[in-house]
Amino acid sequence: MLGLMQNRPLLISTVIEHAANFHSAAEIVSRTCEGPIHRCSYGDINRRSKQLANALTGLGVKPGDRIASLAWNGYRHMEMYFGVSGMGAILHTINPRLFPEQIEYIANHAEDKFLFFDLTFLPVVEKLAAAMKTVKGFVLMTDRAHMPASTGIPNLQCYEDLIANQSTEYVWPDFDENTASSLCYTSGTTGNPKGVLYSHRSSLLHSMLACSVDGLGLGTNETALLVVPMFHVNAWGMPYAGALCGAKLVMPGPGLDGKSVYELMRDEKVTLALGVPTVWLMLFQYVDANKLEPKQDLSLTRVVIGGSSAPRAMCERFETNFGAFVMHAWGMTEMSPLGTVCNLLPKHKGYNLQQRLDIQAKQGRAVFGVEMRITDDDGKVLPNDGKAFGHLMVRGPWIVASYYRNEGGVILDADGYFDTGDVATIDPDGYMQITDRSKDVIKSGGEWISSIDLENAAMGHPAVAEAAVIGAAHTKWQERPLLIIVKKQGQQLTREDMLQYLEGKIVKWWTPDDVVFVDELPHTATGKLQKMKLREQFKGYRLPTDV
Numbered sequence: 001m002l003g004l005m006q007n008r009p010l011l012i013s014t015v016i017e018h019a020a021n022f023h024s025a026a027e028i029v030s031r032t033c034e035g036p037i038h039r040c041s042y043g044d045i046n047r048r049s050k051q052l053a054n055a056l057t058g059l060g061v062k063p064g065d066r067i068a069s070l071a072w073n074g075y076r077h078m079e080m081y082f083g084v085s086g087m088g089a090i091l092h093t094i095n096p097r098l099f100p101e102q103i104e105y106i107a108n109h110a111e112d113k114f115l116f117f118d119l120t121f122l123p124v125v126e127k128l129a130a131a132m133k134t135v136k137g138f139v140l141m142t143d144r145a146h147m148p149a150s151t152g153i154p155n156l157q158c159y160e161d162l163i164a165n166q167s168t169e170y171v172w173p174d175f176d177e178n179t180a181s182s183l184c185y186t187s188g189t190t191g192n193p194k195g196v197l198y199s200h201r202s203s204l205l206h207s208m209l210a211c212s213v214d215g216l217g218l219g220t221n222e223t224a225l226l227v228v229p230m231f232h233v234n235a236w237g238m239p240y241a242g243a244l245c246g247a248k249l250v251m252p253g254p255g256l257d258g259k260s261v262y263e264l265m266r267d268e269k270v271t272l273a274l275g276v277p278t279v280w281l282m283l284f285q286y287v288d289a290n291k292l293e294p295k296q297d298l299s300l301t302r303v304v305i306g307g308s309s310a311p312r313a314m315c316e317r318f319e320t321n322f323g324a325f326v327m328h329a330w331g332m333t334e335m336s337p338l339g340t341v342c343n344l345l346p347k348h349k350g351y352n353l354q355q356r357l358d359i360q361a362k363q364g365r366a367v368f369g370v371e372m373r374i375t376d377d378d379g380k381v382l383p384n385d386g387k388a389f390g391h392l393m394v395r396g397p398w399i400v401a402s403y404y405r406n407e408g409g410v411i412l413d414a415d416g417y418f419d420t421g422d423v424a425t426i427d428p429d430g431y432m433q434i435t436d437r438s439k440d441v442i443k444s445g446g447e448w449i450s451s452i453d454l455e456n457a458a459m460g461h462p463a464v465a466e467a468a469v470i471g472a473a474h475t476k477w478q479e480r481p482l483l484i485i486v487k488k489q490g491q492q493l494t495r496e497d498m499l500q501y502l503e504g505k506i507v508k509w510w511t512p513d514d515v516v517f518v519d520e521l522p523h524t525a526t527g528k529l530q531k532m533k534l535r536e537q538f539k540g541y542r543l544p545t546d547v
């Protein structure tokens with residue numbers, strides 16, 4: 001027997017309509033490529049998204065067409081989130097930090113019909129326009145005054161001109177909630193990037209979770225700074241979640257340096273900030289260099305850190321120096337991205353800071369909707385005892401079923417679980433802790449050593465700016481850990497200091513066999529350490545213990 005409740009589809013357009021009706025005054029504040037800070041409301045975003053939908057209809061865009069963006073976080077990009085998906089087309093957010101060849105590959109693979117881009121990316125688009133075979137037209141996301149006099153880009157239009165004379169009346173169409181809404185490619189650290197195609201349903205369920213108290217707790221009273229880019233897994237779903245609950249959103253545009261981020265936080269009274277560890281390191285450097293007092297200047301109460309492991313020292317610093325609680329979160333493009341959030345339990349109430357940081361260093365507990373387990377190489381499910389570590393497998397309504405155009409073929413196991421490629425432990429309270437990427441785990445004499453644990457331990461040293469650990473070849477043990485360090489400017493640190501510092505902080509047999517110092521470490525387009533490059537760089541490195 002079926003239930004007798006209304007079967008209204010979960011559509012992205014319903015979110016912005018709701019925001020316009022019930023949170024119309026809540027602000028979207030954007031730092032623009034043109035310079036000034038721009039302010040508007042959800043009501044404005046709804047009206048202009050409708051103008052955009054009318055304009056796209058006029059350009060012949062049909063449901064299911066892919067419309068690409070190469071853009072920073074800002075109100076025009078937000079209008080695309082709702083205008084493009086709302087009309088039934090698919091917003092394809094391209095990561096501008098990818099190599100030009102990758103951008104070209106992605107646009108052709110997605111068969112994008114139009115490309116919208118920010119002024120910053122004019123040079124890249126000029127270079128690639130001819131190679132983007134399916135793109136019929138290009139739209140520069142600016143006003144008439146900022147349009148370049150001449151470019152090599154065919155069919156270039158100005159965003160503001162495009163929507164200016166369009167009606168603000170548009171009835172969002174109703175369709176199946178399983179319809180595709182947006183497309184995002186994984187960075188492709190190995191092989192070609194693969195597309196993850198989100199649906200209206202998956203995006204909405206994910207947003208509801210982000211707004212739940214034990215999710216990210218986004219709500220009407222929050223002012224959220226989206227340092228995480230809108231070209232990276234839909235800024236962790238925040239533009240939808242923000243509209244859903246009416247949070248004030250602050251968009252940093254191209255200004256991701258410490259000074260710009262700090263000023264926005266201060267001026268807009270940001271209460272919740274979301275981003276990857278690298279941007280917070282830049283923020284700390286700015287605070288140090290200018291001897292600022294964030295606790296007094298800012299209204300920050302919570303910081304969501306994900307994308308890579310949040311070092312313990314970073315969580316501690318936010319707490320003591322900023323007065324902000326770090327919510328460690330884990331996820332991936334294939335998971336929309338939210339998988340786990342590290343919130344505390346009633347039993348942690350009496351914990352002191354150091355005990356609490358032990359918990360916060362973990363990636364957290366699965367949010368409702370995400371089923372999660374760890375397995376060994378044979379697929380046997382391992383216990384949630386906080387000790388056994390295995391392949392982290394996930395299943396749920398906002399987790400990928402297959403890649404766009406079936407790249408990579410079947411990606412789920414017999415039980416419908418997706419292999420995240422991460423290696424993790426899960427403790428009896430359900431806290432998951434990533435110990436490695438499966439390809440980065442160091443296999444020493446048949447045992448596994450977590451490179452991330454070692455990196456976090458090394459990062460605790462005050463002279464260390466960044467640390468990476470890779471497995472270096474060893475005759476007897478196959479692989480042994482090699483610690484690679486970037487020192488903070490002007491700091492002294494020797495191999496011996498470091499090894500001594502690690503004593504007692506890690507299991508003895510995990511102690512790196514050598515420590516080397518470099519000026520910088522290679523990063524991917526999303527700010528993650530590029531271990532593959534490092535392994536290449538140190539290929540043939542002879543460990544002093546390998547005699």
Ligand code: ADP
Binds near residue numbers: 187305307337422
């Ligand atoms: P990419 O496109 O680089 O794969 P994703 O954001 O999809 O970008 O990357 C997902 C991966 O990032 C995860 O599988 C995991 O390895 C890593 N990751 C994400 N969040 C965390 C975290 N909090 N701690 C450790 N690793 C993380």
